[in-house]
Amino acid sequence: MLTVRRIYWPAINLIGPGCVKEIGEEIVKLGMTKALFVTDKVLNQVGVVKQVTDVLDASGISYAIFDDVKPNPTTKNVNDGLAMYKQEGCDFIISLGGGSPQDAAKAVGILAANGGNIVDYEGIGKSKNKSAPIIAINTTAGTASEVTVNYVITDEVRKIKMVMVDPNSMATIAVNDPELMVKKPAGLTAATGMDALTHAIEAYVTKGAFPLSDALALQAIKFISHSLVDAVKNGNDIAARSEMAWGSYVAGLSFSNCGLGIVHSMAHQLGSEYDLPHGVANAILLPYIMDFNLDSNPKKFAEIAEAMGEDTSKAANELEAAKLALDAVRKLSKAVGIPALKETSFNPDDAAKLADQAMRDVCTGGNPKEVSKDDMIAIYMTAYKG
Numbered sequence: 001m002l003t004v005r006r007i008y009w010p011a012i013n014l015i016g017p018g019c020v021k022e023i024g025e026e027i028v029k030l031g032m033t034k035a036l037f038v039t040d041k042v043l044n045q046v047g048v049v050k051q052v053t054d055v056l057d058a059s060g061i062s063y064a065i066f067d068d069v070k071p072n073p074t075t076k077n078v079n080d081g082l083a084m085y086k087q088e089g090c091d092f093i094i095s096l097g098g099g100s101p102q103d104a105a106k107a108v109g110i111l112a113a114n115g116g117n118i119v120d121y122e123g124i125g126k127s128k129n130k131s132a133p134i135i136a137i138n139t140t141a142g143t144a145s146e147v148t149v150n151y152v153i154t155d156e157v158r159k160i161k162m163v164m165v166d167p168n169s170m171a172t173i174a175v176n177d178p179e180l181m182v183k184k185p186a187g188l189t190a191a192t193g194m195d196a197l198t199h200a201i202e203a204y205v206t207k208g209a210f211p212l213s214d215a216l217a218l219q220a221i222k223f224i225s226h227s228l229v230d231a232v233k234n235g236n237d238i239a240a241r242s243e244m245a246w247g248s249y250v251a252g253l254s255f256s257n258c259g260l261g262i263v264h265s266m267a268h269q270l271g272s273e274y275d276l277p278h279g280v281a282n283a284i285l286l287p288y289i290m291d292f293n294l295d296s297n298p299k300k301f302a303e304i305a306e307a308m309g310e311d312t313s314k315a316a317n318e319l320e321a322a323k324l325a326l327d328a329v330r331k332l333s334k335a336v337g338i339p340a341l342k343e344t345s346f347n348p349d350d351a352a353k354l355a356d357q358a359m360r361d362v363c364t365g366g367n368p369k370e371v372s373k374d375d376m377i378a379i380y381m382t383a384y385k386g
């Protein structure tokens, strides 16, 4: 039976080539006067910041640029950003980038509206007031942080990544303009694209899935499997970049409303222990965990195979059709250059420790099948043997 659901979605969503040009009009309509522009140095150097400031300049909108956000943003980045927000008399935030600037901006927005220290907000729903308005402009096609209610900040004192799940942090306007994504290097395109595919596949089979999240996840799988190779091979292929923007966006709307599974739980540990890029860690583990989860819902895995372009009509039964989804993911990973686990700095002696941490990860509860620490150790080791 369909149960009560609360669905979170940014109020305004702009997507498609050139759509960033529309933000000037939206800002004027919302009556906001000065933005803190939160981004990182690379995006400033390669000219992506200018693509957006040209739009602001043409609309006469004031802004102060804070481009100090580091990959995996820290409490210091947040405090520095907040200081600039206050000093410059800002009343809204424009975030430009992948997950790092998006998450730093959410943290600044929550502190601007609620006061206190960002460590006070670790956990679920800790703030009282809605964040200062955020216009979240995504430049990768991956984390989908521009549409989620989550943000992750590294506490430099405790040396941990704090996860905040807070609907008050959601952006007011989410922007996905593929023209801002053409300068993304091939390796980054592959990694972030496989992250988006993992969001879609995990969302499609997660315990919390429901008809709307299913529709979004399946469509995301189609977009991503159709266009990722082209986007990696030719960064200027705007049709492929557009489909990747759509894929990551609809995957984000799906998983942020239904949850993920143990690909993310186990990949998070590879990221924090060996600094593996998040999308690469996901892509490496994805087929092994799909194999583990396959019998929980062979019908859905067979549908994933079809969405990825596999011909399931000749499969002897549903389980055989479901297995084609694994083949499709392996082929895609190979085509975009994802390495094997044994080619990374993963140390098999760490498997038990990583499994222990992954069992406590926030995503584990969403896995479609019950999982034990021993199961996770076995998955790490199977992936390592290749």
Ligand SMILES: NC(=O)c1ccc[n+]([C@@H]2O[C@H](COP(=O)([O-])OP(=O)(O)OC[C@H]3O[C@@H](n4cnc5c(N)ncnc54)[C@H](O)[C@@H]3O)[C@@H](O)[C@H]2O)c1
Pocket (backbone or CB within 6 Å): 040, 041, 042, 043, 046, 048, 070, 071, 072, 073, 097, 098, 099, 100, 101, 103, 139, 140, 142, 143, 144, 145, 148, 150, 151, 152, 180, 181, 182, 183, 184, 185, 188, 192, 278
């Ligand atoms: N909020 C969430 O829901 C969520 C989900 C997953 C991960 N995260 C967090 O997001 C962060 C990682 O985000 P990420 O993987 O998107 O990477 P990122 O934002 O750290 O960016 C990685 C690199 O790519 C560059 N880059 C981004 N877009 C580019 C473009 N268009 N052209 C050229 N270079 C570009 C950046 O400048 C940066 O150097 C981590 O802190 C992680 O914990 C958040």
Ligand SMILES: [Fe+2]
Pocket (backbone or CB within 6 Å): 143, 195, 196, 199, 264, 278
């Ligand atoms: Fe992810």
